[in-house]
Amino acid sequence: MKTYSISEVAKELDLTTFTLRYYDKEGLIPFVERTSSGIRLFKQSDIEALKIIECLKSTGMPIKEIKNFIDWCSEGDASLQQRYEMFLERKAVVEAQIADLRKTMEIIDHKCFYYKTALEAGTENIHKDINIGNTLTHE
Amino acid sequence: MKTYSISEVAKELDLTTFTLRYYDKEGLIPFVERTSSGIRLFKQSDIEALKIIECLKSTGMPIKEIKNFIDWCSEGDASLQQRYEMFLERKAVVEAQIADLRKTMEIIDHKCFYYKTALEAGTENIHKDINIGNTLTHE
DNA sequence: ACTTGACTTAGAGTTAACTATAAGGATTAA
DNA sequence: TTAATCCTTATAGTTAACTCTAAGTCAAGT
Numbered sequence: 001m002k003t004y005s006i007s008e009v010a011k012e013l014d015l016t017t018f019t020l021r022y023y024d025k026e027g028l029i030p031f032v033e034r035t036s037s038g039i040r041l042f043k044q045s046d047i048e049a050l051k052i053i054e055c056l057k058s059t060g061m062p063i064k065e066i067k068n069f070i071d072w073c074s075e076g077d078a079s080l081q082q083r084y085e086m087f088l089e090r091k092a093v094v095e096a097q098i099a100d101l102r103k104t105m106e107i108i109d110h111k112c113f114y115y116k117t118a119l120e121a122g123t124e125n126i127h128k129d130i131n132i133g134n135t136l137t138h139e
Numbered sequence: 140m141k142t143y144s145i146s147e148v149a150k151e152l153d154l155t156t157f158t159l160r161y162y163d164k165e166g167l168i169p170f171v172e173r174t175s176s177g178i179r180l181f182k183q184s185d186i187e188a189l190k191i192i193e194c195l196k197s198t199g200m201p202i203k204e205i206k207n208f209i210d211w212c213s214e215g216d217a218s219l220q221q222r223y224e225m226f227l228e229r230k231a232v233v234e235a236q237i238a239d240l241r242k243t244m245e246i247i248d249h250k251c252f253y254y255k256t257a258l259e260a261g262t263e264n265i266h267k268d269i270n271i272g273n274t275l276t277h278e
Numbered sequence: 279a280c281t282t283g284a285c286t287t288a289g290a291g292t293t294a295a296c297t298a299t300a301a302g303g304a305t306t307a308a
Numbered sequence: 309t310t311a312a313t314c315c316t317t318a319t320a321g322t323t324a325a326c327t328c329t330a331a332g333t334c335a336a337g338t
Contacts (some may be wrong), residue, residue, distance in 0.1 A: 007313075017314090018297055026295095037305060039314055055246045058239065063295070077262045084254035087247055094244050098237060100197065105233050107194045108226055115223035123216045145284075156284090157327055165325095176335060178284055202325070 003041035013050055027067045028053055030074070059090050059097070142180035152189055166206045167192055169213070198229050198236070 006017050023029055024040075029050065032040050056066050069086055072079035118124045149156045162168050163179075168189065171179050195205050208225055211218035257263045 005314080016297075019295085021315095022296065035305090035314095037315080039305075052246070052250075055243055057295095058243050059247075077257075080254060080258050080263065084251070084258055087250045087254060091244070091247050091251060094240055094247060098240050098244070101233055101237050101240070104194055104197050105230070105237070107191070108198075108230050108233060111191075111226045112223070112230060115219060115226060118216075119219050119223055124219065155327075158325085160285095161326065174284095174335090176285080178335085196325095 006040050009042045145179050148181045
């Protein structure tokens with residue numbers, strides 16, 4: 001079975017060897033095997049596992065919680081329920097993040113429009129004038 | 140014109156007074172006026188500006204860059220182009236973030252399915268079995 | 279008068295996730 | 309054989325954005 005060195009994996013996943021050893025120290029990749037002399041041999045499945053770890057990280061999950069998940073994986077079928085619930089929770093988190101970003105996007109779109117029209121008019125006052133002249137709403 | 144104290148603003152925006160003074164020190168809210176004795180008087184428009192600051196922050200924009208924007212605002216119409224470009228860039232950033240989260244969501248959805256079916260079967264092996272038995276693709 | 283809440287400067291502490299260095303040793307590919 | 313790459317432990321530094329404390333002052337409300 002083909003294996004990869006720590007620097008090959010680092011390159012492929014856009015991490016550093018420092019980071020990978022740090023992950024190892026933190027217990028995120030206990031499944032990575034070693035040669036008799038102690039050199040890490042990453043299997044393709046280890047790289048896939050690291051991609052999941054990066055995926056969880058990108059949802060804002062702290063490393064200590066990711067470690068819990070990795071520990072559950074070692075426990076086998078007994079932890080299936082916990083792992084399922086963890087991913088359901090992650091799903092909810094990501095949905096909320098997307099919803100927040102959409103709101104952010106609305107505000108930014110408004111600002112893009114604001115500045116686009118201001119630029120076309122040559123002055124920001126065009127927006128202030130709209131309000132000053134708005135005798136109906138007094139805004 | 141109605142004004143608000145630092146603690147009222149902190150409460151409304153779910154920040155602390157420490158944070159608001161920190162923002163002030165970092166030059167994010169130079170427009171907030173003071174009483175003759177130095178107490179900050181936040182106007183409604185100041186609160187709206189803080190909401191924009193929080194919006195920019197939520198896109199991952201560092202405080203020093205937000206300060207640049209605030210400085211541009213003080214410069215008036217001369218900086219309209221820069222401010223417009225800044226928001227266009229923020230728009231692109233947020234779009235990329237949403238795209239990333241969608242990819243993340245796909246992976247998480249897969250995992251939800253994986254664990255749901257594993258739970259129904261009582262064992263994770265159901266997924267391994269699929270591969271072992273797959274004599275066509277040898278995956 | 280007293281309490282509350284505002285202010286200041288200055289600086290220390292926190293947190294997470296790296297990021298790096300040093301010092302020394304082992305292994306491997308050309 | 310030599311250079312590159314790997315390993316270890318231990319430790320220290322970095323960064324951003326807070327977060328908080330201290331020490332002392334000031335001012336408004338009851």
